[in-house]
Each structure stands twice: as structure tokens, then as C-alpha cells.
Amino acid sequence: MTDESGRGLSGRRGHAKRNDEVILAAARDVFVHDPGAPIAAVAGRAGVGISALYRRYTGKDDLLRQLCLSGLRRFIREAEAAEAEPDGWAALTGFLERVVDADVHSLTARLAGTFTPTPELLEAVARADELAERLVRRAREGGGLRADVVADDLALILEGCAAIRAADAHRTIQLRRRHLALLIRGLSDREGAPLPGPAPRPGELSRWPAQP
Structure with a gap:
């Protein structure tokens, strides 16, 4: 393209x-x-x-901002694409699979907090958070997602997958997909013990300063 x-x-x-x-x-x-x-x-x-x-x-900060903005834009594109999927559960799980394969979260997890964000970047963060919340709500309302999962749990899932690194890129993808599949089973709305809590509070896991 x-x-x-x-x-x-x-x-x-x-x-x-x-x-x-x-x-x-x-x-x-x-x-x-x-x-x-x-x-x-x-x-x-x-x-x-x-x-x-x-x-x-202009310098390292400018380059880091561009990298993180690129990652956030990919996250947003995948979340917006997921909204076209009529099934809320399929939309959420497909989104997670694509974002993990794209290794989007490695950028934000590693680089956030190492530079001063711009208003443009913070707007992208807010948009990404809004879309994640909608995906979770749709999956929950459709009956596929267990009721005690919140949008901020997605950050834990994505950071956990991004932390997996093997000797080569192909093996890394294999292991991340396996790990994600295990986590997705835990998200499913099936009979089982409640998740240990409490759930992440809104903004608790954010690596970005709140917008004024």
C-alpha cells in the first residue's frame, strides 16, 4: 500500500x-x-x-515518539477493523491475535515513560483505550467474555505476550500464540472460579500521563 x-x-x-x-x-x-x-x-x-x-x-525523543505513535496507530487500526466483526467474542479474540502477531505492545511497554508525549500521542492513547473498552463490552454483552474481565486486563495480556522472546522471530511468534491461546481460554465465559482480584483500576496500568 x-x-x-x-x-x-x-x-x-x-x-x-x-x-x-x-x-x-x-x-x-x-x-x-x-x-x-x-x-x-x-x-x-x-x-x-x-x-x-x-x-x-530532531533527536531521540522525537524518534521514540514516532515509534510509539506508529504502534498506537496499528493498535487503533486493528481495533477499528474488529468492530466490523458482528460477533463480539470473535472480534475481541481476533483483535488480540493480530495485535500480538504485530508485536505492537513491545513498543509501548518498553518506551512509554522514556520521553515526553505530545498531545497527538495522548489523543491516540485515549482513542486506543476507548476502542479497547468497546471491544470488551461487546464481548461481555454477547455472552462470550466472563463478566469479571475489564478492559485494563487486556494490557496485562498484551504485556505478558510481548515479554516472550525466543532465539528467533518465528519461534517467538509460535510461543506468543500458544500463550495467548491459553489466556483466551481464561477469558471465556465458562463456569469456573472467579478471577482473583481486585481488577485493575482505570488508569492503574497506564504508562502515559493523564490528559488535562
Whole structure:
């Protein structure tokens, strides 16, 4: 798709877009493993000069904000796509599977709190929270989701899956999917003991400052 890659663009615009993608992919790899890494490590991983990186980003904070915003936008796209699924339980579980496969939460879990968020980023956080709440409510009202699960429990699930890292990417995906399948069974509205509580309080697990 032309809005996701340099394909469809020509000349300088296409080249700049591809360079941005290379830099963001390198930054993601570097900062997910070590949020304290210097920006020079990103340039080295991307194979570009440090000046090329600074032409696009004012500094490390700017790059971190862009990475987290990219992750939040993916979360939002997947949640919005899930709303088209008529079955609330299928919408929620399909959403979780796609977000785990995309490794969205590794970014926010590792990078949130390491820089000052912008109003744009905080708006994306609020939108993501709103969509997660709606997905949970629909799944609960449809009878698929147990009644004592709250939207903030999704953060625990996603962080738990993001923490799983194996020797290679393929094995990591396999193990994350297995772990998620076990957790989804725990979400199901079947007879069983109540979850140990209390549930996460609204905002308790947020890594972002509250909007004024």
C-alpha cells in the first residue's frame, strides 16, 4: 500500500519514504531491546549516517515518539477493523491475535515513560483505550467474555505476550500464540472460579500521563 511503504512513490519522495521505513525498523529493533541505547546505534543498525537521521528527527525523543505513535496507530487500526466483526467474542479474540502477531505492545511497554508525549500521542492513547473498552463490552454483552474481565486486563495480556522472546522471530511468534491461546481460554465465559482480584483500576496500568 502506498501509505505504508515507498512503493507507488517515485524519485526523492519514494527514496525518503524508504529511508524512513529503514530508520524506524532499525529504531524499533534497537529500542525494544535497550530503551537507553544512543541514537547513534539506530543509525548504525539502519546503515545510514547520523546526519541522515537528524534530518528526519530532531533527536531521540522525537524518534521514540514516532515509534510509539506508529504502534498506537496499528493498535487503533486493528481495533477499528474488529468492530466490523458482528460477533463480539470473535472480534475481541481476533483483535488480540493480530495485535500480538504485530508485536505492537513491545513498543509501548518498553518506551512509554522514556520521553515526553505530545498531545497527538495522548489523543491516540485515549482513542486506543476507548476502542479497547468497546471491544470488551461487546464481548461481555454477547455472552462470550466472563463478566469479571475489564478492559485494563487486556494490557496485562498484551504485556505478558510481548515479554516472550525466543532465539528467533518465528519461534517467538509460535510461543506468543500458544500463550495467548491459553489466556483466551481464561477469558471465556465458562463456569469456573472467579478471577482473583481486585481488577485493575482505570488508569492503574497506564504508562502515559493523564490528559488535562
